[in-house]
Amino acid sequence: MRRSRLLVVDDSPTYLLFITAQLQEDGHEVVGVSGGREALDRIERERFDCVVVDLVMPEMSGTELCQHLDRMRRQHDRLFQIIILTSRDNKEDMMRGLEAGADDFVGKASESEILKARIRALLRRKFLHEENLRITSEFRDKEMELERTRDERRIAQERAAMAEALERSHAELEEAYRELQDTQSQLVQAAKMASLGALVAGIAHELNNPLAFVGNHLGTIARCLENITPEIHGHLSEKGGRDLEKMRQRLAATRLGIDRVEDLVVKLRTFSRLDEAEVKEVEIEDSLESVLTLLQHKLSERIVVERKYAGPKRITCQPGPLNQVLMNVVGNAIDAIDGAGTITLETARNGPMFRLSVRDTGHGIPAAIRDRICEPFFTTKPVGSGTGLGLSISYSIIQRHRGRLEFHSEEGQGTEVVIEIPLDGASADAPAQPGPAQAAHTAPGQAAHAAPGSA
Structure with a gap:
C-alpha cells in the first residue's frame, strides 16, 4: 500500500499543528490549511486520499465544505475520504455532516489514536476500492483482447483468473468495511461504559x-x-x-x-473499574455482586438470583471489559424474564479455564433469529430500548481473553450463557477466530436470549 496524502482543514493554528504532527507520526504525508477556500483550491490542483475537516470555521463551515468536496469527487470521479472533526458531541451535527457527504465523524476530545485508527480503516477501504476498480478495468481490457483472438481456451483461463482476483478484492473490501463497523461500534460502547x-x-x-x-x-x-x-x-x-x-x-x-x-x-x-483495560488479578465474585447491585432496580422482587460459586475466587483478566460482559449477559437474562423467574449464577473450574454460567427461566429464543444473535446492531427490542451491540461486543471481549462464549437455549425453556476464559489472564493478542455471527453455533440447536442486542 502506497504512502497516503492527507489534507487537514482547521482554523485553529495550535490544533492544526498538533493533529498534523500526530498524523505524520502515523506515516502519512500531511498538508494543513486554515480555511475552506484554501482547501478547495488545493484539492483542485493536488491529489489527496483523505480530507480531515473541522466542523466549526468562520469563513466556511465544515458542513458546507463537505458539500463542495462531495460534489467535486462525484463530478470528477475523484476517490478521497472525508472525516469531520468537532469538539461538540451532538447527534444532530453528526447527521448533518454525514448527509453533507462526510464518511466519518470523530470528536476532538477523543484520543488521537482513535482518529488514526479511523483514518487507517477508511484509507484501507479506499485503496482496496481503487485496486478493485483497477482489476475490473484490466478484466474488461483482457476480455476485449481475448474476444479478438477468438482463443476459447485462453479466454476461459483468463476469465477464471481475473474473476478469482476480482472475488478476492471484493472479499478484502467487505472485510475492511466490517472492521470499520466493528471499530466504530466498540468505540461507542466503550465510551458509554467508561462514562457509566x-x-x-x-x-x-x-x-x-x-x-x-x-x-x-x-x-x-x-x-x-x-x-x-x-x-x-x-x-x-x-x-x-x-x-x-x-x-x-x-x-x-x-x-x-x-x-x-x-x-x-x-x-x-x-463496578466503577470499567476503564481498566490492563490485565490484573480480581475477585470475580465481587465483580458479579457489583453488577447485581447496579441491576437491582430491574430485579426488584420478581426475580430470584441463585448463587452457586464453586470456582476460583480470583482470576486474572481485564477487569473493565469483563465487567462490561457481565453487565450485558446478566442484563439480557433479566430482560428475557417477563414475570417472576430465577437467574442462576454458577462458577467452576474447567481445567485451565474459569467457567461462568448465567442461566435464566425466560422465554428463550425463536429459531428464526438464532443465526443473528451476535450480529452488530441486531436487536429484537423496541426502538430506544437496545442498540444491538451488547452480545457482539461481549463476544469480541471474550475473544481478546482467548476465551469462549456459548449459548444453550430452547424456546419457552430459558437460556444459559456460558463464559470461559483462561485463569492465567491470556488476552489482547488472541488469534483470529470466526466472526460474531458464528458464535451462536457452538452446538446444534442452541441459541441465546431473545433480546441479544441489549446493553
Whole structure:
C-alpha cells in the first residue's frame, strides 16, 4: 500500500499543528490549511486520499465544505475520504455532516489514536476500492483482447483468473468495511461504559464522606448510651425502661442499615473499574455482586438470583471489559424474564479455564433469529430500548481473553450463557477466530436470549 496524502482543514493554528504532527507520526504525508477556500483550491490542483475537516470555521463551515468536496469527487470521479472533526458531541451535527457527504465523524476530545485508527480503516477501504476498480478495468481490457483472438481456451483461463482476483478484492473490501463497523461500534460502547464507570465512581466517592460521618457518630451515641445506662437504670420508670430498650434496638437496626450502605458503596467502587483495560488479578465474585447491585432496580422482587460459586475466587483478566460482559449477559437474562423467574449464577473450574454460567427461566429464543444473535446492531427490542451491540461486543471481549462464549437455549425453556476464559489472564493478542455471527453455533440447536442486542 502506497504512502497516503492527507489534507487537514482547521482554523485553529495550535490544533492544526498538533493533529498534523500526530498524523505524520502515523506515516502519512500531511498538508494543513486554515480555511475552506484554501482547501478547495488545493484539492483542485493536488491529489489527496483523505480530507480531515473541522466542523466549526468562520469563513466556511465544515458542513458546507463537505458539500463542495462531495460534489467535486462525484463530478470528477475523484476517490478521497472525508472525516469531520468537532469538539461538540451532538447527534444532530453528526447527521448533518454525514448527509453533507462526510464518511466519518470523530470528536476532538477523543484520543488521537482513535482518529488514526479511523483514518487507517477508511484509507484501507479506499485503496482496496481503487485496486478493485483497477482489476475490473484490466478484466474488461483482457476480455476485449481475448474476444479478438477468438482463443476459447485462453479466454476461459483468463476469465477464471481475473474473476478469482476480482472475488478476492471484493472479499478484502467487505472485510475492511466490517472492521470499520466493528471499530466504530466498540468505540461507542466503550465510551458509554467508561462514562457509566466514572459516574458510579463519583457517586461512591460522594457517599463515603457523609457515610463515615454518620457511622462514627452512631458508634459514639451507642457507647455513650451504654456508659450512662448503669447510672440511670435505677431511676427510670417502667415506661422509661421500655423506651431505653427501644433506643438500643433502634440503634442496632440503624447500624445494620449503615452497614448495608457501606457494602453498596464498596460494590459501586468495584463496578466503577470499567476503564481498566490492563490485565490484573480480581475477585470475580465481587465483580458479579457489583453488577447485581447496579441491576437491582430491574430485579426488584420478581426475580430470584441463585448463587452457586464453586470456582476460583480470583482470576486474572481485564477487569473493565469483563465487567462490561457481565453487565450485558446478566442484563439480557433479566430482560428475557417477563414475570417472576430465577437467574442462576454458577462458577467452576474447567481445567485451565474459569467457567461462568448465567442461566435464566425466560422465554428463550425463536429459531428464526438464532443465526443473528451476535450480529452488530441486531436487536429484537423496541426502538430506544437496545442498540444491538451488547452480545457482539461481549463476544469480541471474550475473544481478546482467548476465551469462549456459548449459548444453550430452547424456546419457552430459558437460556444459559456460558463464559470461559483462561485463569492465567491470556488476552489482547488472541488469534483470529470466526466472526460474531458464528458464535451462536457452538452446538446444534442452541441459541441465546431473545433480546441479544441489549446493553
